[in-house]
Amino acid sequence: GNSVTQMEGPVTLSEEAFLTINCTYTATGYPSLFWYVQYPGEGLQLLLKATKADDKGSNKGFEATYRKETTSFHLEKGSVQVSDSAVYFCALRGSGGSNYKLTFGKGTLLTVNP
Amino acid sequence: GAGVSQSPSNKVTEKGKDVELRCDPISGHTALYWYRQRLGQGLEFLIYFQGNSAPDKSGLPSDRFSAERTGESVSTLTIQRTQQEDSAVYLCASSLRTITDTQYFGPGTRLTVL
Numbered sequence: 001g002n003s004v005t006q007m008e009g010p011v012t013l014s015e016e017a018f019l020t021i022n023c024t025y026t027a028t029g030y031p032s033l034f035w036y037v038q039y040p041g042e043g044l045q046l047l048l049k050a051t052k053a054d055d056k057g058s059n060k061g062f063e064a065t066y067r068k069e070t071t072s073f074h075l076e077k078g079s080v081q082v083s084d085s086a087v088y089f090c091a092l093r094g095s096g097g098s099n100y101k102l103t104f105g106k107g108t109l110l111t112v113n114p
Numbered sequence: 115g116a117g118v119s120q121s122p123s124n125k126v127t128e129k130g131k132d133v134e135l136r137c138d139p140i141s142g143h144t145a146l147y148w149y150r151q152r153l154g155q156g157l158e159f160l161i162y163f164q165g166n167s168a169p170d171k172s173g174l175p176s177d178r179f180s181a182e183r184t185g186e187s188v189s190t191l192t193i194q195r196t197q198q199e200d201s202a203v204y205l206c207a208s209s210l211r212t213i214t215d216t217q218y219f220g221p222g223t224r225l226t227v228l
Contacts, residue, residue, distance in 0.1 A: 036219075041221075043117070043219045043221040044219035046216055093214075101173070102159065102217060104149075104157040105156050
């Protein structure tokens with residue numbers, strides 16, 4: 001079945017540091033890939049997505065590139081802010097018969113200090 | 115309302131009791147999804163509705179779990195004879211039309227079974 005593995009947290013950075021959160025996946029066919037973010041006290045929000053190989057999703061300074069050869073979708077940001085402190089989830093939606101469900105990683109807690 | 119809402123936000127119950135969790139999707143969204151997040155785990159798909167029908171209930175953990183949706187709107191997830199392992203955050207999401215549309219998540223219901 002489909003699965004998503006993302007780096008264990010927590011991750012603690014200083015403001016303006018570079019962020020990478022690794023995400024790799026296992027899936028048949030051509031899944032769509034997502035990063036969701038959950039800010040403290042709020043629901044999950046879609047941060048960015050990519051639906052085919054070599055696509056780059058971007059939003060709010062975050063980027064992730066769909067790499068089929070390495071089955072990866074790593075999240076990056078060049079300069080994090082305190083307001084980026086949240087839990088980040090990598091997810092995929094399969095391309096087969098059960099393509100209505102999202103499969104999530106366990107989440108990575110990011111804390112950005114001033 | 116502007117987003118997906120869920121009630122209650124927190125529920126504490128005793129082992130063996132029944133609980134009902136409610137989800138109000140975004141108005142006009144035809145697809146609705148339930149997920150569960152246990153401590154330290156990623157989100158786990160439970161069930162999905164297209165309109166009032168549930169084409170796939172295979173994610174429900176046991177026959178103690180059931181869900182329904184009426185009027186292509188509100189959905190309730192019922193857990194009978196709750197067990198301690200049912201303790202989790204239960205998340206609801208909705209999407210506009212097709213299963214490939216973005217899923218918008220509610221804030222979740224935190225269920226604690228004593």
